[in-house]
Amino acid sequence: MKIYIDGKFHDRGEAKISVLDHGLLYGDGVFEGIRIYNRKIFKLTEHIDRLYHSAKAILLDIPMQQAEMEQAVQETVSINAKVDGYIRLIVTRGEGALGLDPAPCEKPSVIIIAGDIQLYPQEYYEKGIAIITAATRRVPADSLDPRIKSLNYLNNIMAKVEAKQAGCLEAVMLNHEGYVSECTADNIFIISRGTLLTPAPHYGALDGITRASVIEISQSCGIPQRDTALTRYDLYTADECFMTGTGAEIMPVTKIDGRPVGDGKPGSMTKRFIDGFRNLVLQNNP
Ligand code: PXG
DSSP: OEEEETTEEEEGGGOOOOTTBHHHHHOOEEEEEEEEETTEETTHHHHHHHHHHHHHHTTOOOSSOHHHHHHHHHHHHHHTTOSSEEEEEEEEOOBOOSSSOOTTOOSOEEEEEEEOOOOOOHHHHHHOEEEEEOSSOOOOTTTSOTTSOBSOOHHHHHHHHHHHHTTOSEEEEEOTTSOEEEESSSEEEEEETTEEEEEOGGGTOOOOHHHHHHHHHHHHHTOOEEEEOOOHHHHHTOSEEEEEETTTEEEEEEEETTEESTTSSOOHHHHHHHHHHHHHHHHHOO
16 A cells, blocks of 8 residues: 655555654644545545635645645555545644644645545445434534534544444434534434435534535435434434435434334435435446
8 A cells, every 4th residue: 555645655554754743643634535436536626625625724724736636636546556445635734843833833744545445334224224312512613613624533433432332333413502413424314204404514514525415416306405403303203314424425324312213214215315326426436
């Protein structure tokens, strides 16, 4: 495996960054997770756009243009001859001094890894997964905007640990007001009386790229859709529920806090979205 760091490729064992990098010391940085399907990078421009927006929001000046970044990602995929896989693109604050102040960090580090993705087993797509509501609340949007895909994932990791301890693979997180925000690494959708509903980003959700694809599919199918406020009541009374993300794609959720969603099986509209997403991938990455 060849890993890109600041313009050069290194073998996996030699790919190293400084222990004084603020990405490591403080989680000061941003990242993206991107899929490769059939040698082609899915939604690359959208991911690079989000990366630059995340960086701008934390006053991190990425030392290359977006087009150069796209080129570097393409090159990493080609050099590793990846057909299907996963790209982890990281921009850290860079090497600095001990202390929170980012000022001594002169140059952000750019790291690109093209590897394999850990996928959920196929049976979960057929049967759906069970999730819980985590007691860990999402960091408030006025403390850290959820649209920033930062290297600070402790909040989500704590909720993920709760899920695992409860024997589940994912957890849905509420914001500090008790509204549904998102899962630990996925957005959440419900279908209620034929309408597709998902929390707006200001309720504490990442502006997910898979989320945007699902909204696009709903528009092309004429399925009514709204970004809205959702509570646990809405989840418990939903006809269908699914989560979306680069890794999971579209995963039916069939149980929440031990309660079956709808009839406890993946719903027909969820299946339409799974098919629609598959077609979108095939169209983009033939
Ligand atoms: N919410 C959060 C908090 C995420 O981290 C999503 C929603 C879904 O967004 P996208 O743009 O992927 O549809 C994410 C994405 C990983 C990994 O390695 C995590 C994500 C994506 C890819 C890989 O854990 N999170």
